[in-house]
Amino acid sequence: MLPQTPKKTADTEKQKRALFQRKIDAGQKIEPNEWMPSEYREMLAYQLTQKIYTETIGMQPESCWVARTPTLQRKVILLAKIQDEGGHGLYLHGVAETANIPREKITADLHSGKNPYSCLLDYFIQTWGDIGAIGWLIDGAAICIQVSLQRTSYGPYARSMIRICKEENFHQRQGYQIMIALARGSAEQRKMAQDSLNRWYWPALMIFGLPDDQASHLKDSMKYKLQLYSNDTLRQKFIDQTVPQIEYLGLEHPDKNIKWNEERQHYDSGDIDWNKLSSIVKAHSSCHARPRLQHHRKVHAEGSWVREAQHAYRQKQIQRKLNAAA
Ligand SMILES: [Fe+2]
Ligand SMILES: [Fe+2]
Numbered sequence: 271m272l273p274q275t276p277k278k279t280a281d282t283e284k285q286k287r288a289l290f291q292r293k294i295d296a297g298q299k300i301e302p303n304e305w306m307p308s309e310y311r312e313m314l315a316y317q318l319t320q321k322i323y324t325e326t327i328g329m330q331p332e333s334c335w336v337a338r339t340p341t342l343q344r345k346v347i348l349l350a351k352i353q354d355e356g357g358h359g360l361y362l363h364g365v366a367e368t369a370n371i372p373r374e375k376i377t378a379d380l381h382s383g384k385n386p387y388s389c390l391l392d393y394f395i396q397t398w399g400d401i402g403a404i405g406w407l408i409d410g411a412a413i414c415i416q417v418s419l420q421r422t423s424y425g426p427y428a429r430s431m432i433r434i435c436k437e438e439n440f441h442q443r444q445g446y447q448i449m450i451a452l453a454r455g456s457a458e459q460r461k462m463a464q465d466s467l468n469r470w471y472w473p474a475l476m477i478f479g480l481p482d483d484q485a486s487h488l489k490d491s492m493k494y495k496l497q498l499y500s501n502d503t504l505r506q507k508f509i510d511q512t513v514p515q516i517e518y519l520g521l522e523h524p525d526k527n528i529k530w531n532e533e534r535q536h537y538d539s540g541d542i543d544w545n546k547l548s549s550i551v552k553a554h555s556s557c558h559a560r561p562r563l564q565h566h567r568k569v570h571a572e573g574s575w576v577r578e579a580q581h582a583y584r585q586k587q588i589q590r591k592l593n594a595a596a
Contacts, residue, residue: 287307294423302369313494314496318366320387321362322376329355332355333352335348335401344448348401350440354440361430381566381570390473390476399463401445402451403463405444406445406448407445409441412438413442416438418504420432422498449519464521464522471512475505478504479501506536513528525540
């Protein structure tokens with residue numbers, strides 16, 4: 271067979287790209303082993319990796335509160351939520367495997383610092399009210415993003431989101447239920463609820479990412495339907511849905527500039543202070559040197575015997591098949 275000329279290769283690449291984009295525009299899914307442009311794979315890898323870190327690092331601070339829950343029922347609920355988050359990390363590792371992004375690489379890049387996780391995950395939890403506010407606001411913000419990802423273009427990613435969203439809904443409800451109990455409790459409990467709302471409202475808005483005009487990959491991400499709506503659109507949805515929830519609790523809105531805009535049919539809100547959060551996290555991290563990363567490294571090392579046992583079992587199965595075939 272004659273070797274392919276450079277011109278022919280370029281034409282084929284162009285055709286493949288055109289076909290790929292047509293498929294995405296038509297709302298069809300991209301499945302594992304299908305051809306995909308390198309930048310699509312890179313964006314997918316980045317999104318999945320960050321989501322895996324959010325699930326697996328994000329469950330850590332909540333686990334510190336298992337021994338301090340106010341009732342046995344709350345303990346059971348919190349344990350179930352933490353287990354769900356670990357499960358979400360596993361589903362997403364499974365999705366990443368289908369796109370040839372090995373679990374070992376995602377973990378190694380986290381441990382080496384090559385792929386850092388969001389500093390939002392280092393924000394520290396101070397009270398039981400924070401556990402309520404996290405479920406309600408942080409998981410609530412994640413739902414806004416994840417619901418839209420049920421229609422993302424990468425098939426396994428979209429399908430994984432169906433179950434994840436169902437479980438995240440439960441997380442939001444349990445968080446809001448903690449807030450209701452505190453808001454209807456003593457003056458001290460009400461204050462705890464208000465403080466937690468004030469602490470976690472702004473980080474929740476930051477989950478949606480930088481404003482659209484500063485988000486460098488947003489355009490490509492939307493072109494490939496790896497993101498269905500812009501950061502600002504999803505953030506606005508969250509802002510709008512949170513106002514009546516705060517009113518129902520009878521708490522004060524942390525944003526003093528929140529105001530209904532009749533013309534836009536949305537709430538106008540104040541500016542997000544992006545520097546404030548990073549300076550709080552930096553001050554905390556300078557004392558503790560990213561303790562959640564250290565903890566992840568430690569637990570991963572302690573679990574090495576499980577991986578070795580799995581590997582040995584797999585080898586045995588292969589050998590057994592080979593012996594049977596011989
Ligand atoms: Fe989750
Ligand atoms: Fe969650």
